[in-house]
Amino acid sequence: MKRKLKKAIQESFDFPEAAHKAEFLREHGVPAEEETRRHFIPIPLRITAAAAACVLAIGLWNIGKEPAISRKDDGGNNIITTDEHGASDIITSAPDVPIVTTAAGSEPAIRTTTSAGDISENNAISVSTAVTSAMNDIKPQSKTTAPEVSQPPKKTNKVPAAVTTAVDPGTVITTTTGGYELSDYERSVIMKKVSLFISGALAANSFFIPTANASYKLENQQYYNEEAYLEMMQNGELDTDINMDGKFDLIDCRLLDWYTTREFYEDTVLDITPEIIANIEKIGDYDGDGEISWFDSEVLMHHFMLNNDVSYDYCDPTFYDPDFVPVPLDLGGLTYVANATADYMFAESFFCRMNNISAGYTALEKFIDNGGMDLDVNEDGKVDIKDYLYFSVFAEERPDNIVLPENIRERVREEYFKIPHMETCFHNVRTSIRGFISGYFASHLTLMPEYFENDFYDSIVNGSSEYWPGGSLKQGAIAMGIESDEYEEFRIDEDLFKECLVNYYMDVKNGRAAAPDVNMDGRLDEADIKVSSIFFGDKVMGNTAAESELPENVWNNFANNCDFSGNGTSGDIYDIMIVQVYLYLTDDSALISSSANVNARTFSTGMSADEVYDMLADTDIARSGDADSDGKMKMNDAVLVMQTISNADTYQLTSKGRFNADVNNTGDGITPNDALGIQKALLGLEP
Amino acid sequence: MSVDLNEQYDKIFRYCYFKVRNRTVAEDITQETFLRFFERQNKENDIVKEMHYLYTIAGNLCADQFRKKQSEELTDDIPDDKDHEDDILTSVALGSAMKKLSNEERELIILRYVNEVPVSVLSRLYGISRFAMSRRIRRIVSFLKKEFNGEEEYHYEEKAEESHTGVF
Numbered sequence: 086m087k088r089k090l091k092k093a094i095q096e097s098f099d100f101p102e103a104a105h106k107a108e109f110l111r112e113h114g115v116p117a118e119e120e121t122r123r124h125f126i127p128i129p130l131r132i133t134a135a136a137a138a139c140v141l142a143i144g145l146w147n148i149g150k151e152p153a154i155s156r157k158d159d160g161g162n163n164i165i166t167t168d169e170h171g172a173s174d175i176i177t178s179a180p181d182v183p184i185v186t187t188a189a190g191s192e193p194a195i196r197t198t199t200s201a202g203d204i205s206e207n208n209a210i211s212v213s214t215a216v217t218s219a220m221n222d223i224k225p226q227s228k229t230t231a232p233e234v235s236q237p238p239k240k241t242n243k244v245p246a247a248v249t250t251a252v253d254p255g256t257v258i259t260t261t262t263g264g265y266e267l268s269d270y271e272r273s274v275i276m277k278k279v280s281l282f283i284s285g286a287l288a289a290n291s292f293f294i295p296t297a298n299a300s301y302k303l304e305n306q307q308y309y310n311e312e313a314y315l316e317m318m319q320n321g322e323l324d325t326d327i328n329m330d331g332k333f334d335l336i337d338c339r340l341l342d343w344y345t346t347r348e349f350y351e352d353t354v355l356d357i358t359p360e361i362i363a364n365i366e367k368i369g370d371y372d373g374d375g376e377i378s379w380f381d382s383e384v385l386m387h388h389f390m391l392n393n394d395v396s397y398d399y400c401d402p403t404f405y406d407p408d409f410v411p412v413p414l415d416l417g418g419l420t421y422v423a424n425a426t427a428d429y430m431f432a433e434s435f436f437c438r439m440n441n442i443s444a445g446y447t448a449l450e451k452f453i454d455n456g457g458m459d460l461d462v463n464e465d466g467k468v469d470i471k472d473y474l475y476f477s478v479f480a481e482e483r484p485d486n487i488v489l490p491e492n493i494r495e496r497v498r499e500e501y502f503k504i505p506h507m508e509t510c511f512h513n514v515r516t517s518i519r520g521f522i523s524g525y526f527a528s529h530l531t532l533m534p535e536y537f538e539n540d541f542y543d544s545i546v547n548g549s550s551e552y553w554p555g556g557s558l559k560q561g562a563i564a565m566g567i568e569s570d571e572y573e574e575f576r577i578d579e580d581l582f583k584e585c586l587v588n589y590y591m592d593v594k595n596g597r598a599a600a601p602d603v604n605m606d607g608r609l610d611e612a613d614i615k616v617s618s619i620f621f622g623d624k625v626m627g628n629t630a631a632e633s634e635l636p637e638n639v640w641n642n643f644a645n646n647c648d649f650s651g652n653g654t655s656g657d658i659y660d661i662m663i664v665q666v667y668l669y670l671t672d673d674s675a676l677i678s679s680s681a682n683v684n685a686r687t688f689s690t691g692m693s694a695d696e697v698y699d700m701l702a703d704t705d706i707a708r709s710g711d712a713d714s715d716g717k718m719k720m721n722d723a724v725l726v727m728q729t730i731s732n733a734d735t736y737q738l739t740s741k742g743r744f745n746a747d748v749n750n751t752g753d754g755i756t757p758n759d760a761l762g763i764q765k766a767l768l769g770l771e772p
Numbered sequence: 773m774s775v776d777l778n779e780q781y782d783k784i785f786r787y788c789y790f791k792v793r794n795r796t797v798a799e800d801i802t803q804e805t806f807l808r809f810f811e812r813q814n815k816e817n818d819i820v821k822e823m824h825y826l827y828t829i830a831g832n833l834c835a836d837q838f839r840k841k842q843s844e845e846l847t848d849d850i851p852d853d854k855d856h857e858d859d860i861l862t863s864v865a866l867g868s869a870m871k872k873l874s875n876e877e878r879e880l881i882i883l884r885y886v887n888e889v890p891v892s893v894l895s896r897l898y899g900i901s902r903f904a905m906s907r908r909i910r911r912i913v914s915f916l917k918k919e920f921n922g923e924e925e926y927h928y929e930e931k932a933e934e935s936h937t938g939v940f
Contacts, residue, residue, distance in 0.1 A: 094866065095885055097867065100786040101795050103785040103798075104795075105799060106778075106781050106785070109806070110777060113806070115778065348808070374818055376821075378825075441899075441901065512876065513898055513899045
């Protein structure tokens, strides 16, 4: 976001002041604001900074030599570890594991991968051994839909599925649902595949997205920070038996959720005893942060979802309280339930959390297969690509760009809202649900190549291409393992990229590698960046050296001799990005002008200069000390650092200046010690 | 590390004021929020969780307040959106653009850019992923930017807005 607009937004609001803040906070032992502000920048530091700024400003300019500040050694190690990520990796790297598909339900299918060319043969509707997907992989117990009966809680007439969990760490876990048993090996494989899938989704969403079509992935990202706790639960290292009845089931999830929200929903009565509360307080802090919070509850729910055949039944508040009748309340455009109870909130929470991970797909698939939704919304007697379009567009349709006919919109809305909680949670889950719908259609329709083209849909509903239904279907197909992700090779793992970049930068600095002069003109300048951009375009478009606008020798050089990342492939996205980012990092003053030109533009790969420096802020790359980015480290850089600390309202550093100036304890941001470090370097007191 | 309570007090107050549109009530809710926060917050040292907790309490209390008002049939006393926005929006150009947003979108803008609530906290508050939240905010900001700069004309019909916020 542009700073100008952000500032304009901030300055455009004029909220009234709270009248009794000071006395209220004082009464509760919170120090006054003035005291806390003094702690922010200690007075001695501010005095020191101001004094130093004065002393330096009166005549110590350009003192001494101007050595480059370089305190870190790369250690000579240029080993780059590559890790596998991406949905397609899951499909191809895991060992063959029998999977029970939901389509037929009786015959196990072996994991297979299908190339794009096989689409028409392998994806006809009702194929019993459909290609399995990463999402299917995490629901190995899908053979059964009948939950096992366990001890019901008070006010409950339906009971959730049960999973027997060993309480003692180290004990072998036996998970039983409807006669299908998971071995430890299977469970281990499942967890690994889930992890891979998550890391793939993360990588896909967190970094450079070269095209609009590729910007979509199923929403699994929230999962990432729970992995460690989920694995510990899976391994029995964390006790999940909240009510100490010898098994782990939905009741345990509900009890923990109640505990974390009990202050708000005291009206709900559960079968809870002081012993259970004591047990919650003993075992419930799964993340070890000192508090039993919603996060612990979420982890436990996700653990349940990964081990059970979840369905929308669990999202129905009457599943827990048959007498519950929701009273809708429209609150300024946001729809709430006026009489929300802990049961209701748990059901809704279960629904939202289910849609944060792939469990949401399995539930939706089951819901549709069981007749919960009628996909033939145009009522022409068949479920086809038109119906897909209606569902897909509806989920993202904006009020300023309505394209669906009103009768179709009503029908789609009616069908969508058959899903429990959709009326109140549509905003929150619609992106996930759209992804699941795309996956469902992708795995049940006979796919034609044009279905992946957005423009194709304009012939069905004019203007619908703006909602990229083709791209969404494509991503659904990729997520289901039906279609290969053609943009996979253009995705970057941010951490890996940083590692590659730092290693390469240090290699060049220490003479172990050549600078990225990709056009071989003997200079490192903006022309190299342009070459990398054109080469990137060629890679995306599939152009060869002969088809490129680049000279053939330059193209071939990039394709064969430019493995800057050291990953064994020359001219891949990592190498392209290294060329584009490297220029920012050089402290060669001759390049500053072209670097400044580059600063004003956005890379073809979608990254701005600010983003580059922000991304690299925590790397070990040695900094030049050139706070004002004029190409040289001088005493005024130290002054500027001090000024930005002592008078931040008047003096600010650019992102590049912040990066350059962080010479002391690199990665910790700008501190007075950075100004001191610059001065010492200028005085020759530090190498 | 814990949240700066002095800073958060103001921010929670703004949030409540935006929700309930009454300064006295907003301050009451803010203090009640902090009282509950103080009662519970004894070991917390995670800023994200603390902020999430504060906004969750405040949001629930605001919702309770609204229900209470509804039950007392005092809805006539509540000023309409237009007046309310005029009270707190000083920029005509941006105010005009903001009024074209839905309530939820306005709330998001205030939370993100006035209260500077991190995306990680917002994503938890709204129950969506950080990336989905980022995309959503970017979409709103993109709209504001176009409106603000006059680059493109957007027309949010009132009826359409109702559809956007009430149905979706």
